[in-house]
Amino acid sequence: MSNEPILATHGLIRRFGGLVAVSDVDFDVRPGEIHAILGPNGAGKSTLINLLSGEIPPSEGQVLFHGKPIQGKSVRQIARMGIGRSHQKTNIFPRLNCLQNCELASRIHMGGVFGSWRSRQRARKVSERALEVLETCHLVHRAYTPAADMSYGEQRQLQIAMVLATAPTLMLLDEPMAGMGREETWQVTELLKSLTDRYTLVLIEHDMDSVFCLADRITVMVDGCVLESGTTDQIRTSEKVRDVYLGRHHEEATA
Numbered sequence: 001m002s003n004e005p006i007l008a009t010h011g012l013i014r015r016f017g018g019l020v021a022v023s024d025v026d027f028d029v030r031p032g033e034i035h036a037i038l039g040p041n042g043a044g045k046s047t048l049i050n051l052l053s054g055e056i057p058p059s060e061g062q063v064l065f066h067g068k069p070i071q072g073k074s075v076r077q078i079a080r081m082g083i084g085r086s087h088q089k090t091n092i093f094p095r096l097n098c099l100q101n102c103e104l105a106s107r108i109h110m111g112g113v114f115g116s117w118r119s120r121q122r123a124r125k126v127s128e129r130a131l132e133v134l135e136t137c138h139l140v141h142r143a144y145t146p147a148a149d150m151s152y153g154e155q156r157q158l159q160i161a162m163v164l165a166t167a168p169t170l171m172l173l174d175e176p177m178a179g180m181g182r183e184e185t186w187q188v189t190e191l192l193k194s195l196t197d198r199y200t201l202v203l204i205e206h207d208m209d210s211v212f213c214l215a216d217r218i219t220v221m222v223d224g225c226v227l228e229s230g231t232t233d234q235i236r237t238s239e240k241v242r243d244v245y246l247g248r249h250h251e252e253a254t255a
């Protein structure tokens with residue numbers, strides 16, 4: 001497998017008025033890796049993900065996907081290039097069942113309009129893909145269950161399935177374990193681990209156990225800047241990270 005970055009940023013800056021939320025960030029993601037982004041609240045992690053998915057434009061700098069700039073492209077065009085993303089808040093359709101939620105994600109991605117869904121072949125492809133991703137996410141037995149009737153953990157798994165339904169090569173996941181209990185967290189950790197033979201993952205997550213279990217590399221952000229980037233071992237043993245972030249995180253967690 002090529003080790004050329006699938007995604008790279010150069011001198012990425014995003015300002016909100018006078019606030020620099022992302023400050024001169026050079027970041028890269030290699031094919032097939034799980035790359036976690038850590039940092040305290042307000043460090044700029046979500047803003048970085050929003051820049052990578054094209055949801056907001058940079059103030060300065062560049063995002064390259066497979067070496068090509070994504071600037072000037074719409075979110076949908078970027079998604080069709082192969083970048084899928086999930087948000088911190090669950091954005092499923094509660095009245096639709098699991099299968100319908102995944103079909104909808106796939107149709108929206110393919111550009112299908114509800115009323116004018118003509119092609120049977122396309123519709124079959126959408127259903128097949130939806131079932132396939134439910135299988136991947138261990139939700140086939142819930143295919144016909146309305147999303148509203150599922151546990152919170154299952155809803156978060158469905159959200160990952162909906163991203164997969166858009167056939168990405170790179171997935172950007174913003175706190176996929178947020179609000180979960182221990183057991184659900186480990187279920188999703190195992191699920192994400194199982195995806196690595198087919199997908200590249202960028203993950204924002206506060207659950208340290210999951211991050212250190214899952215990630216190949218970690219980038220730590222503080223105040224909009226990259227404090228350190230490296231393998232899990234490099235991050236675990238970095239004095240800078242320990243002083244500035246892990247110590248603080250530990251104190252917050254035990255307070």
Ligand SMILES: Nc1ncnc2c1ncn2[C@@H]1O[C@H](COP(=O)(O)OP(=O)(O)OP(=O)(O)O)[C@@H](O)[C@H]1O
Pocket residue numbers: 016019020021039040041042043044045046047048
């Ligand atoms: N749309 C916006 N308008 C103004 N300021 C914003 C906007 N989005 C983010 N910010 C500010 O940018 C900074 C970085 O926010 P961001 O949400 O990226 O941090 P984060 O690391 O993801 O934090 P958290 O872990 O709490 O989600 C914060 O000071 C935030 O208030």
